[in-house]
Amino acid sequence: MKSKRVNLSGGIVCDIMPPKKPSNKVMIFCAGLPSMPGKESMLRYARKNGYWGINFRYRGTWESSGEFLSQPPEQDVRDIIKSFCDECVDVWSKERFSINAKKIVVVGASFGGACALLCAQDERVEKVIALCPVIDWTAQSKTEPSDYLLGVIREGYGGSFRFTNKNWEKMFAGEFCQPKEAVNEIKASKVLVIYTQDDDVVPPGPTKKFVGDLGCRALCLKKGGHLGASSVKRWRIRRAITRFL
Numbered sequence: 001m002k003s004k005r006v007n008l009s010g011g012i013v014c015d016i017m018p019p020k021k022p023s024n025k026v027m028i029f030c031a032g033l034p035s036m037p038g039k040e041s042m043l044r045y046a047r048k049n050g051y052w053g054i055n056f057r058y059r060g061t062w063e064s065s066g067e068f069l070s071q072p073p074e075q076d077v078r079d080i081i082k083s084f085c086d087e088c089v090d091v092w093s094k095e096r097f098s099i100n101a102k103k104i105v106v107v108g109a110s111f112g113g114a115c116a117l118l119c120a121q122d123e124r125v126e127k128v129i130a131l132c133p134v135i136d137w138t139a140q141s142k143t144e145p146s147d148y149l150l151g152v153i154r155e156g157y158g159g160s161f162r163f164t165n166k167n168w169e170k171m172f173a174g175e176f177c178q179p180k181e182a183v184n185e186i187k188a189s190k191v192l193v194i195y196t197q198d199d200d201v202v203p204p205g206p207t208k209k210f211v212g213d214l215g216c217r218a219l220c221l222k223k224g225g226h227l228g229a230s231s232v233k234r235w236r237i238r239r240a241i242t243r244f245l
Contacts, residue, residue, distance in 0.1 A: 001017060001018075001047070002017075003015040003016060003017040003040060003043050003053075003055075004016045004017070004018075004088075004090040004092075004093075004095065004097075005090060005091045005092055006088045006089065006090060006091065007089075007091060008056075008079070008080050008083040008086075008088070009076075009079035009080060009082065009083045010065075011059060011064055011065035011066055012056055012057065012058075012059060012064050012076055012079060012080060013056065013057050013062070013063040013064045014054050014055065014056040014057075014080065015037075015039065015040075015043060015054070015055045015056075016043075016052065016053065016054050016088065016099075017040075017043035017044065017046065017047050017052070017053040018047070018052055018097075019046075019047050019050050019051055019052055020047060020048075020050070021050065023050050023051065023052065024100045024101060024102040024103060025050055025051045025052065025101075025102070025103040025104075025105070026051060026052045026054060026084075026099060026101045026103070026104045026105070027046040027049075027051040027052065027053055027054065027105045027106075027107060028054045028056070028077055028080065028081075028104065028105070028106045028107070029042050029043075029046075029053070029054065029055045029056075029107050029108070029112070029229055030073075030077065030106060030107065030108030030109075030111075030112030030113070030115040030116050030119075031055070031057075031058070031108075031109075031111075031112050031229070032108075032109050032110035032111050032112050032113075032228060032229070033110065033111035033112075033149075033153075033161075034152070034153050034156075034157050034160070034161060035112075037055075037057060037062050037063070039055040039229070041230060041233075042055060042107075042229055042230065042232075043055055045232060045233060049245075051105065052099055052101070054080065056076065056077075056080060058073050058076050059071070059076055060161070060162045060163055061160060061161050061162070062160050067162055067163060067164070067167075068161055068162055068163040068167075069163045069164075069167035069168060069170075069171060070163070070164075070167060072118070072176045072177055073111075073115045073177060074115045074116075074118040074119050074177070076115075077106060077115065077116075077119050077122075077125075078119070078122055081101070081104060081122070081124050081125075084098075084099045084100075084101045086098075101124075103126050103127075104124055104125050104126055104127075105125075105126060105127045105128070105129065105245065106119045106120075106125055106127075106128050106129070107128075107129045107130075107131075107229060107232065108128075108129075108130055108131070108133065108229070109130075109131040109132060109133070109227055109228050109229040109231070110131070110132055110133065110134060110201065110202060110226065110228070111134055111177075112133075112229065113130035113131055113132060113133025113134065113193075114130075114133050114134040114135070114137075114177050114178075114179050115177065116128045116129065116130045116133065117130050117133055117135075117179040117182070117186065117191065117193075118177065118179060118182055120186045120187065120190045120191055121182060121185050121186060125190065126190065127190055127191075127192070127244065127245060128190055128191050128192070129192045129194070129232070129241055129244070130191070130192070130193050130194070131194045131195070131227040131228070131229065131231055131232070131237075132194070132195050132196065132199050132201070132202050132207070132226050132227045133179065133193065133195070133202070133207065134177075134179070134202050135179050135180050135202075135206040135207050135209075135210045136174065136178065136179075136180045136206040137171055137172045137173070137174050137177065137178060138172070138173065138174045139203050139205070139206050140172070141200060141201050141202060141203055142200070143200045143201050144201050146168070146169075146172040150165070150168060179210060180206060180209075180210055183210060183213050183214050186214060186216075188214050188215045188216040188217075189216075190216075191214065191216035191217065192216065192217045192218070192219070192240065192241065192244040193207065193210070193211050193216060193217075193218045193219075194218070194219045194220075194221070194227065194231075194237055194240065195207045195208075195218070195219075195220055195221070195227070196220070196221045196222070196223060196224040196225060196226075196227060197220065197221070197222050197223070198222070198223050198224065198225060199224075199225060199226050199227075200225070200226065201225075201226035202226060204220075208220070217244060219236075219237070219240045221236070
């Protein structure tokens with residue numbers, strides 16, 4: 001089944017795939033940075049497990065309007081959830097449909113993992129799964145420090161990510177999108193963190209401390225590198241997620 005293309009909350013472009021059977025469960029995927037829009041396999045994963053699958057573009061990235069990082073990225077998820085009260089329209093077929101969301105799960109990896117963890121503060125979000133999430137932006141990796149990643153995005157992704165250097169620097173200074181600062185505002189039972197000891201992109205040290213301080217469920221793998229969202233389909237990770245949900 002093909003996904004539906006929907007413009008939600010005044011400018012956030014999403015791909016939405018309905019479940020096989022009527023359901024009030026929703027799974028929202030938060031992409032990494034940078035990342036490509038196509039996540040059909042993730043939407044099919046959600047569909048197979050009885051969820052509406054939603055893959056969105058952050059404001060100011062790809063097809064979505066606005067300016068990236070002008071507001072905390074988790075606000076985009078909150079805006080999407082709020083828009084469930086409205087009627088959705090597929091831009092291609094003009095089909096109208098609604099999502100009666102009663103169980104909302106947010107999944108994210110890396111940058112998207114930080115976004116997902118901060119969504120756990122929202123009462124409407126029931127569960128959060130974060131893979132190799134950024135916990136502390138001030139703890140930069142040697143592999144992808146701020147200046148290097150900025151150059152990759154500016155040179156390799158052009159207008160796909162539209163943001164100011166000022167807001168970029170604010171994020172890496174830890175002024176927003178900083179899960180470690182929200183540890184006391186997050187309910188531990190909502191969260192599953194999956195990370196690896198050999199992650200050379202997001203340092204595992206802050207993640208280990210965050211998991212210990214929060215007391216949430218966690219799966220730490222000795223090997224695996226920097227996990228992306230597609231890792232949810234790996235057998236060991238899939239089993240941990242199934243038990244958590």
